[in-house]
Every structure is written in structure tokens, then in C-alpha cells.
Amino acid sequence: MSRRKREADSKVGGxxxxxxxxPAFATPSTLWLLFLFVVPFYAILSVAFGRIDPIxxxxxxxxxxxxxxxxxxxFVLNQTFLRGGIYQPAFMRTxxxxxxxxxxxxxxxxxxxxxxxxxxxxxKTFLLVALIAPFWISYLMRMLAWVNLLQDDGLVNKSLHMLxxxxxxxxxxxxxxxxxxxxxxxxxxxxxxxxxxxxxxxxDRSLLEAARDLGASPRRTFFxxxxxxxxxxxLAGSVIVTLPMFGDYYTQDLLSASPKTTMVGNxxxxxxxxxxxxxxxxxxxxxxxxxxxxxxxYLYSTARASREAA
Amino acid sequence: xxxPRERWSYRRSLSRREFLRRSAGSAFALxxxxxxxxxxxxxxxxxxxxxxxxxxxxxxxSPSGLPFPLARKDNPVTWPIYDDNPLIQSxxxxxxxxxxxxxxxxxxxxxRIAKNFGKEFGCEVEISTxxxxxxxISTIQTAQVDYDIYFxxxxxxxxxxxxxxxxxxxxxxxPNLKNxxxxxxxxxxxxxxxxxxxxxxxxxxxxxxxDKVSEDIxxxxxxxxxxxxxxxxxKIRLLDDYRESIGMALLKxxxxxxxxxxxxxxxxAKNDLLEMVDLVNVKLDVSDYTNIPEGTSWINQAWSGDMxxxxxxxxxxxxVEALSYWYPPQGGGAVGSDNLVVLNTGKNPxxxxxxxxxxxxxKNAFDNFYNFVGYQPPQSNIDPDRLVxxxxxxxxxxxxxxxxxxxxxxxxxxxxxxxxxxxxxxxxLEFSG
Numbered sequence: 001m002s003r004r005k006r007e008a009d010s011k012v013g014g015x016x017x018x019x020x021x022x023p024a025f026a027t028p029s030t031l032w033l034l035f036l037f038v039v040p041f042y043a044i045l046s047v048a049f050g051r052i053d054p055i056x057x058x059x060x061x062x063x064x065x066x067x068x069x070x071x072x073x074x075f076v077l078n079q080t081f082l083r084g085g086i087y088q089p090a091f092m093r094t095x096x097x098x099x100x101x102x103x104x105x106x107x108x109x110x111x112x113x114x115x116x117x118x119x120x121x122x123x124k125t126f127l128l129v130a131l132i133a134p135f136w137i138s139y140l141m142r143m144l145a146w147v148n149l150l151q152d153d154g155l156v157n158k159s160l161h162m163l164x165x166x167x168x169x170x171x172x173x174x175x176x177x178x179x180x181x182x183x184x185x186x187x188x189x190x191x192x193x194x195x196x197x198x199x200x201x202x203x204d205r206s207l208l209e210a211a212r213d214l215g216a217s218p219r220r221t222f223f224x225x226x227x228x229x230x231x232x233x234x235l236a237g238s239v240i241v242t243l244p245m246f247g248d249y250y251t252q253d254l255l256s257a258s259p260k261t262t263m264v265g266n267x268x269x270x271x272x273x274x275x276x277x278x279x280x281x282x283x284x285x286x287x288x289x290x291x292x293x294x295x296x297x298y299l300y301s302t303a304r305a306s307r308e309a310a
Numbered sequence: 311x312x313x314p315r316e317r318w319s320y321r322r323s324l325s326r327r328e329f330l331r332r333s334a335g336s337a338f339a340l341x342x343x344x345x346x347x348x349x350x351x352x353x354x355x356x357x358x359x360x361x362x363x364x365x366x367x368x369x370x371x372s373p374s375g376l377p378f379p380l381a382r383k384d385n386p387v388t389w390p391i392y393d394d395n396p397l398i399q400s401x402x403x404x405x406x407x408x409x410x411x412x413x414x415x416x417x418x419x420x421x422r423i424a425k426n427f428g429k430e431f432g433c434e435v436e437i438s439t440x441x442x443x444x445x446x447i448s449t450i451q452t453a454q455v456d457y458d459i460y461f462x463x464x465x466x467x468x469x470x471x472x473x474x475x476x477x478x479x480x481x482x483x484x485p486n487l488k489n490x491x492x493x494x495x496x497x498x499x500x501x502x503x504x505x506x507x508x509x510x511x512x513x514x515x516x517x518x519x520x521d522k523v524s525e526d527i528x529x530x531x532x533x534x535x536x537x538x539x540x541x542x543x544x545k546i547r548l549l550d551d552y553r554e555s556i557g558m559a560l561l562k563x564x565x566x567x568x569x570x571x572x573x574x575x576x577x578x579a580k581n582d583l584l585e586m587v588d589l590v591n592v593k594l595d596v597s598d599y600t601n602i603p604e605g606t607s608w609i610n611q612a613w614s615g616d617m618x619x620x621x622x623x624x625x626x627x628x629x630v631e632a633l634s635y636w637y638p639p640q641g642g643g644a645v646g647s648d649n650l651v652v653l654n655t656g657k658n659p660x661x662x663x664x665x666x667x668x669x670x671x672x673k674n675a676f677d678n679f680y681n682f683v684g685y686q687p688p689q690s691n692i693d694p695d696r697l698v699x700x701x702x703x704x705x706x707x708x709x710x711x712x713x714x715x716x717x718x719x720x721x722x723x724x725x726x727x728x729x730x731x732x733x734x735x736x737x738x739l740e741f742s743g
């Protein structure tokens with residue numbers, strides 16, 4: 001065995017392993033990623049840059065990139081980024097709705113996760129199960145339940161009226177952006193709470209005690225110790241929650257269905273059942289590229305946190 | 311009672327998993343579309359030659375960019391029988407140990423009818439559903455499925471025939487065709503019923519809650535304008551269908567060509583629809599049959615069949631008399647039909663023919679309409695007046711009854727050229743966001 005080869009191999013517990021040994025463990029996940037992400041993404045690109053069957057209006061993917069037709073994709077880019085583009089309102093709305101929903105998820109989810117991890121005691125498991133239990137019911141059914149609750153004569157309006165918070169019934173289901181945002185929050189908030197709970201529960205109590213011993217107030221302890229230590233969970237929860245929100249279309253469909261609250265997911269959904277499937281694929285591609293930026297920030301931040309921990 | 315054309319439950323509430331399955335499925339499977347087009351080029355009848363088809367005649371080729379003619383009332387089409395897509399022979403016995411596979415809209419066939427057919431003809435009957443025509447055709451085109459029967463409307467029939475996705479009908483197996491209204495025994499979009507037979511008929515009009523809306527909509531000079539009435543902001547809904555919504559805006563403006571490809575007409579309709587967004591905060595769905603009875607909407611563009619079903623969704627506190635439906639009483643509105651065809655992908659062409667005949671049977675057609683679907687079959691023995699007098703349809707909903715003359719005076723959504731279809735779709739997508 002050459003010296004160079006020997007150096008490339010590694011020794012663990014007195015046993016030499018060939019250099020491919022440890023990376024080989026990544027094979028299943030690499031294959032998984034390849035077949036469930038790379039290949040489908042390439043299929044979407046092939047549709048976005050493909051053609052439309054002139055008779056049936058179906059997409060004809062073009063697999064060879066040298067034969068790609070960029071007409072539909074250029075249309076999507078122009079209508080998304082140039083002034084007055086028809087897709088701009090949907091993109092802006094999506095950004096605002098998802099941003100608002102994320103903020104509410106954090107504001108509501110963090111205290112809930114904090115409470116369960118710190119004060120749940122022997123009820124921790126019960127509280128977690130109680131939190132997740134409604135989500136065993138399908139998303140569709142839960143949203144339909146909200147349709148009933150939010151009707152003009154529904155329980156929400158009745159309760160608000162009883163509490164003298166509103167004089168006349170609020171028309172929640174008549175194309176209100178706030179209803180869509182609250183629907184998104186309700187649909188996705190457990191995915192924010194669970195990673196937050198995991199992180200908060202793992203924080204070493206001695207660190208908090210040390211902060212208190214050094215004279216930090218509870219508020220200062222929270223902002224200087226607890227919050228920084230849960231930053232990665234906040235980021236993880238935000239990524240888990242926002243990614244599906246950006247593609248969501250049925251929350252808008254069920255709780256609004258108004259063109260005034262259309263999100264990008266709805267535009268894609270409409271385009272799929274039209275002869276503009278190439279545009280739908282183009283929109284998906286643009287959205288993915290836009291979402292890569294926060295994803296990279298998340299990966300960068302996680303890597304940095306790991307380095308710091310090491 | 312379930313609802314007939316419950317597209318909503320599928321299209322508008324697709325699960326993420328289903329969405330991914332469909333997206334990936336179409337992305338991969340539709341690669342065969344290229345092969346299909348190539349195959350079209352090699353077919354024995356690569357281009358449609360009007361009047362000289364192997365057994366067909368009539369219809370003139372349109373400058374549509376399509377290799378087949380666009381059927382119109384003034385341009386009836388007799389589709390050819392292609393050499394490589396012949397009729398089945400007469401007198402064949404039905405397939406044994408078979409499973410007849412029906413590919414239909416959600417809740418658009420009474421399950422008991424299907425069960426009875428299976429019992430009578432010694433086969434299993436399996437019903438699968440499609441959410442919209444685009445998905446339905448894509449699925450059939452992949453040839454990965456072996457559905458026997460499909461339910462197209464005239465707006466997609468031409469492409470199904472030209473693409474040889476449907477089998478020509480041997481009418482020897484379908485004597486019950488004679489039970490249908492005369493003009494639908496040989497409709498202009500398929501002269502001689504060579505590929506299709508009628509299943510249900512409907513009109514598209516305006517439905518409203520007369521206990522909530524003070525205006526007498528039928529007496530308005532232009533009842534379509536009721537849908538632009540700002541007084542009912544938030545309580546007005548349109549059908550989430552690109553042909554129907556734009557079509558209604560065209561009719562409102564007095565444009566009766568519901569297959570117009572004139573950009574100025576479509577632009578006018580689109581601008582009218584866009585006006586609705588701010589004016590009445592219009593919403594789009596196909597839940598007209600629940601919106602109106604439940605009071606979610608007070609004025610709703612609606613299909614006549616849905617309004618017949620609507621009575622079963624009324625809360626107990628609301629009497630059926632609160633429902634109203636307007637369709638131009640002298641005719642001249644949107645009128646449509648859904649049809650039955652036999653698919654080439656199926657393994658049971660004889661049973662499929664027999665099923666078509668079974669559904670055109672007077673009793674079966676009526677039972678299917680009355681007990682489940684709510685959409686009227688064009689059976690000549692069904693007296694529209696008796697539907698009301700015998701209480702099948704409430705008196706206040708007598709406007710939902712479709713009459714043979716409606717098909718003479720009404721306007722049907724038909725196949726568009728690819729350019730025209732793109733024009734309509736583009737306008738709708740701009741409106742719907």
C-alpha cells in the first residue's frame with residue numbers, strides 16, 4: 001500500500017478503513033435525494049422548457065437541454081419581475097401571507113413550546129399529544145371545519161359578538177387575506193412548535209442557573225442564553241413551516257377562493273389544468289430558485305453553529 | 311344525496327401527495343405524448359379530409375390549425391371511421407369474468423345502477439374519477455390504464471376521436487339511442503352518433519336566494535348584470551370554469567358566440583370579470599349546489615342540474631321556495647350535454663356498448679337522474695312539464711328543466727382552436743389570479 005493511499009485511509013480504534021468506507025454510508029440518502037429531488041426537478045425543468053401538445057394541450061417534456069425552448073420560462077420571468085407583470089400580485093401576496101403566518105407561528109409557537117418544555121412537568125407527553133391530536137385529522141377536514149366556524153353566523157362571529165368585540169358579523173370567508181393567513185398558521189403551527197420544543201427541552205439547565213448566579217435577570221437570561229441556544233430550532237421550524245406554505249393553494253381555495261387572495265400555488269394549480277403547463281413548471285422553478293436563498297442561509301447557519309459547538 | 315359534478319372535492323382540495331403524484335406522473339408519463347404525436351403522423355388517416363373519410367362525410371376543415379374540423383351548428387361533422395380503429399362486430403357476446411372500468415366525474419353515476427348492470431351482465435363494475443378534462447385525457451393518453459367508458463362533452467370530442475382514444479360505436483348494440491331527443495340522436499358535433507351518445511343535459515344560468523336578494527332577477531333588462539351588483543358584495547360567486555365564466559361575461563355583453571376567438575370579445579369579457587373582483591369581491595368555485603342553499607352565496611352562476619340537487623342541501627330552516635334559477639325563458643343561454651364514449655384503452659368493448667345502451671334505457675336513465683345525479687337525461691319519454699307537476703322538480707325551480715328547444719336556441723361550448731383555447735385560458739388565468 002502506498003504511503004499516499006495509507007494517509008487517505010483512516011484509522012479508528014486501531015482498525016484501518018479504506019477512504020470510501022465512511023462516505024459509503026451516505027449512499028442511501030444520496031440515492032434518495034437523487035430520485036426524489038434531482039430527477040423530479042429535472043422533470044419540472046424539462047416541462048418548463050418543453051413544448052405543448054397542440055391537440056391535447058398536454059405538456060411534452062424535452063429532456064435534452066440543447067433542445068429546450070425558453071419561451072414559456074421567459075414569459076414567467078417577465079411577468080414576475082418586470083413592472084406590471086401579471087404574476088407579481090400573487091408573488092407579493094404569497095410573500096406577505098407567508099411572512100405574516102411565519103411571524104404568528106413564532107409568536108404563538110415559541111411560548112407554547114417554552115411552557116411545555118419548562119413547566120410541562122409530568123404532563124409534558126400529554127400536552128404534546130394534545131397539541132398534535134387535532135392534526136391526526138386530515139388538513140382538508142380541519143379547514144372545512146373552519147369554514148363552518150367562520151361563517152357569518154358561525155361560532156367565531158357569535159363568540160366575538162357575545163364578547164362585544166364586534167357589532168356586526170365579520171365576513172371572514174369573503175376573500176379576506178387575514179383568514180388565509182390564520183388558516184396557514186393553524187395548518188402549519190405544530191411543525192414550528194415541535195422543533196422548538198425539542199431544542200428548548202435540550203437546553204442544559206445549568207447554563208440558565210449559571211446566568212442567574214452571575215446576576216442576570218430572568219428576562220436577560222432568556223435573551224442572552226435561551227433565545228440564542230434555540231436559534232437553530234427557530235430557523236429549522238421556519239424552514240419547515242414556510243416551504244410548504246409557499247406552495248400551498250388549498251388553504252386559499254377553501255377559506256377564500258377569491259382572486260383577491262390568490263397565492264402562487266393557486267396560479268400554478270390553475271395553470272396545470274390549462275394549456276399553460278409549461279408556465280406552471282416555470283413558476284415552480286422561479287419559486288424554487290427564490291427559496292434557495294433562505295435555504296442556503298439556513299444551511300450556512302447550521303454549519304456555523306456546528307463548527308462553534310465543536 | 312351526493313352531488314353530480316363534484317369536481318370541487320377533487321380539483322380544489324387535492325392533497326399534496328396527490329398533487330405530487332399527478333405532477334410527477336404527468337411529467338414522466340407525458341413524455342409519451344411526443345410519441346403519440348409521431349404516431350398521429352403515421353396513422354392511416356393522418357389528416358382529416360372532410361367529406362371523403364372512409365365512411366364519413368360532412369364538416370369542412372376549419373382554419374383552426376387543427377388537423378380536424380371544429381364542429382359548429384352550421385358546420386356539422388360526420389367523423390370518419392379510421393381503418394385502424396374499426397367498429398366491433400355485431401352480435402358478439404359480452405366479455406366474461408370482466409371488470410368494466412368507468413372513468414367519470416365524481417358522483418356522476420348512481421352506484422346502484424352500476425351495481426345492477428354488473429349483476430345483470432355478470433361482470434364487476436369499477437368507477438374511477440377524474441377532476442378535470444385535462445387530467446382525464448392525460449391519464450387516458452398514457453395508455454397505462456384500461457378504462458372502458460368516459461364522459462366527454464362536445465368541447466373535447468374531436469380531439470378524442472382524432473387521437474383514436476375512443477372507439478367508433480356499433481349502434482346495433484345501442485337500440486336505446488332511439489329513446490333520446492331527436493336532435494341528440496344525431497347531434498351536429500357527431501352526426502350519426504358514430505362515437506358518442508348523450509348522457510345528461512344542462513343549462514347554465516343564474517341562481518339566487520330570493521329571501522336574500524330583493525331584486526326580481528328575471529324581470530331585469532339584463533339578468534346577467536345581477537352578478538355585478540355591488541349591493542351583494544361578497545355574496546356573489548362564479549363557476550370556476552374558464553369557458554363558463556368568460557361565456558357568461560360574453561352573454562352579458564350580448565355576444566352569443568360562446569366559441570368566439572375574437573381577441574376583442576375575450577378582452578371585453580375579461581375586463582368585465584376583472585371588474586367583478588373589486589366591485590363584488592367575486593369568488594370562484596363549483597359548489598353552486600351548496601353555496602346557494604347554505605347561503606354562502608346569494609347570487610351564483612349555476613348549472614341547472616346542480617340547482618335541482620341544491621334542494622337536498624337546504625338547512626331545515628330554509629324552505630325550498632327560497633331557491634330560484636334563471637335561464638333565458640325564450641332560450642338563448644348556455645346549454646350543454648355530457649356524453650358517453652367507449653375508450654380504446656378498455657378491454658371490454660362489448661360490455662361497454664351494452665353499458666351505454668343500459669344507461670340510455672328509459673327507466674335506468676330516469677332513476678339515475680332522480681335518485682342521484684340531478685342532471686336530466688335527454689330522454690324523450692320524460693315530459694318536462696310532468697317533472698314539475700309530479701314533484702320531481704319543485705315548482706319554483708321549473709326553470710331548471712331543460713327542453714329540446716333549448717338545444718335549438720341555446721349556445722353550446724365547443725372545441726376551440728389551440729390559439730383560441732390559449733386566448734380563453736389566458737384571460738381566465740389573468741382574472742383568477
